[in-house]
Amino acid sequence: MTAALVPAPRQTRRHAPVRSAADLLREARARERAASIPEAIACYEAAIAAAEAAGAQAVLAEALRRLAVVRHLRGESADARALCRRSHAVARQAGTDVLAGEALNTLGGIDLETDAVADARQNFLRALALAGQSRELRARVEQNLGIVANIQGDFDEAVARYRRSLEAYRASNDEHGCAIAYHNLGMASADCQQFDEAERYFQQSYEIAKHASDAYLQGLCLVNHAKVHVVRGRYQDARQNAEAALAVFEQVGVGSAKADAYRVLGMVYRETGRPALAESRLRTAIELAVSAGSTLNEAEASRELAILYQGMGRNQEALTLLNAAHARFGRLDARVELVHVDGKVAELEATYRAVVREWGQSFESIDPYTYGHCERVAGGSVAIARALGMDEQAQTTVRIGAYLHDLGKVRLPHGILGKPGPLTRDEFEVVQMHPIWGVELLEGVEFPWDIKPIIRWHHERYDGTGYPDRLRADEIPLSAQIVGIADVYDALTTARPYRPAFSRAAALAKIEDRRESWSKAVYGAFCASVAQPGAAGAVVNLQQHA
Ligand SMILES: [Fe+2]
Ligand SMILES: [Fe+2]
Numbered sequence: 116m117t118a119a120l121v122p123a124p125r126q127t128r129r130h131a132p133v134r135s136a137a138d139l140l141r142e143a144r145a146r147e148r149a150a151s152i153p154e155a156i157a158c159y160e161a162a163i164a165a166a167e168a169a170g171a172q173a174v175l176a177e178a179l180r181r182l183a184v185v186r187h188l189r190g191e192s193a194d195a196r197a198l199c200r201r202s203h204a205v206a207r208q209a210g211t212d213v214l215a216g217e218a219l220n221t222l223g224g225i226d227l228e229t230d231a232v233a234d235a236r237q238n239f240l241r242a243l244a245l246a247g248q249s250r251e252l253r254a255r256v257e258q259n260l261g262i263v264a265n266i267q268g269d270f271d272e273a274v275a276r277y278r279r280s281l282e283a284y285r286a287s288n289d290e291h292g293c294a295i296a297y298h299n300l301g302m303a304s305a306d307c308q309q310f311d312e313a314e315r316y317f318q319q320s321y322e323i324a325k326h327a328s329d330a331y332l333q334g335l336c337l338v339n340h341a342k343v344h345v346v347r348g349r350y351q352d353a354r355q356n357a358e359a360a361l362a363v364f365e366q367v368g369v370g371s372a373k374a375d376a377y378r379v380l381g382m383v384y385r386e387t388g389r390p391a392l393a394e395s396r397l398r399t400a401i402e403l404a405v406s407a408g409s410t411l412n413e414a415e416a417s418r419e420l421a422i423l424y425q426g427m428g429r430n431q432e433a434l435t436l437l438n439a440a441h442a443r444f445g446r447l448d449a450r451v452e453l454v455h456v457d458g459k460v461a462e463l464e465a466t467y468r469a470v471v472r473e474w475g476q477s478f479e480s481i482d483p484y485t486y487g488h489c490e491r492v493a494g495g496s497v498a499i500a501r502a503l504g505m506d507e508q509a510q511t512t513v514r515i516g517a518y519l520h521d522l523g524k525v526r527l528p529h530g531i532l533g534k535p536g537p538l539t540r541d542e543f544e545v546v547q548m549h550p551i552w553g554v555e556l557l558e559g560v561e562f563p564w565d566i567k568p569i570i571r572w573h574h575e576r577y578d579g580t581g582y583p584d585r586l587r588a589d590e591i592p593l594s595a596q597i598v599g600i601a602d603v604y605d606a607l608t609t610a611r612p613y614r615p616a617f618s619r620a621a622a623l624a625k626i627e628d629r630r631e632s633w634s635k636a637v638y639g640a641f642c643a644s645v646a647q648p649g650a651a652g653a654v655v656n657l658q659q660h661a
Pocket of ligand 2: 602
């Protein structure tokens, strides 16, 4: 009994400073909520000093962590990280795992917003290991791990993490937390193309958000559900949802979210054959995204407008928009927009290829004999580029250039293309203009890939006998030589109005006769590429021709 009384006076002596540290912490939080940041920082620092003096480890850990958040928001992230680490060390020493986990969760959040996503993941995983008995912390950490997985493009893991987060929010009766988890589950499920689940999640999130009067979350659920309706071809539902979302966002006043809703409306009008309305909605989406500074929404809306223009035959405008979107996606900050940037860029490049391929095919239709020419030249050119060991970027350049290499032929007078007989000298002079016209048609269109040299110089020859500029040897860019040889091979192996198609062997023999037209490297890579099984049809015995 006596022994038990011994520490009492000491406790009493420490009681006042402990309370004052806790009071200071409460005051700091109140000032932070009132946006009095310098005062909040002073209070947090006083709370830290008082807690140190009193040996109040839990208050100390909490004050250090909250001060870290404020410092981070002021852009002092190095200080913020140091504070988190100290908070973690203090909490561990005091044996309060949950507070240690909170410190790591905050540290991960700072990593996510400033530096490496991989570091964030590590810290969140460490936080999760410490969160054991705290459902609240586990719910938030799993949510953060879901966001990291989403940014890294691992949508299955994102779904699994969000589900665990949802369970933890449910167990701690946090309805609003559940609503956010449902919404994120909807997004990740849609990314995984699990549309039934996505719709269910958006609906559940919407119900809770409505009940909790969270207008912004209601709007997000409506617009993201609308995107699923568009994918599933339910345009009427999509339009209703997007319009309802727009009404909500008008009230809340979030420009980037409004841009998203306008984009969905534009897509609906485009897909239901109302191009003028589609154009107006998509233009509005771009303007709103620009003024809200939302790079992601601007890039996405530009891509959708490009698809509309392509459908209307406005190909130059489509390409200009796709180029703009490509540049925007290149500047996207995954941490800010919470998106998998590589996946978005790959998606855009697929759209780009589709637009360019269709444009290439549209001018093939002028001359039935060249049907499929662009596609075959593109395939052949990429195979040669691969044989030369060129990287993905260079292969894409060659592919896009090949689709558009004969673009200038749209200006050829009727009757020259597909003429049933060899061309006269005058006619051939006109034909020789097509590389120049092709580049002219793309004037003002800036591409992410350097394709204009391919269009202008695909008829140049290594020995200086080509056109239009009679370039020689390595004055001719490699990409133009590649498309040039693939072009000749396809022309030889295709029937013309005045001659049948050459057999593969005969075409290769003809190319061998003209091998001075290309550098040794390009000729060699061409031979290697056509020798690949399936590259351009049957396997060729090169021994006979090389
Ligand atoms: Fe050509
Ligand atoms: Fe061609």
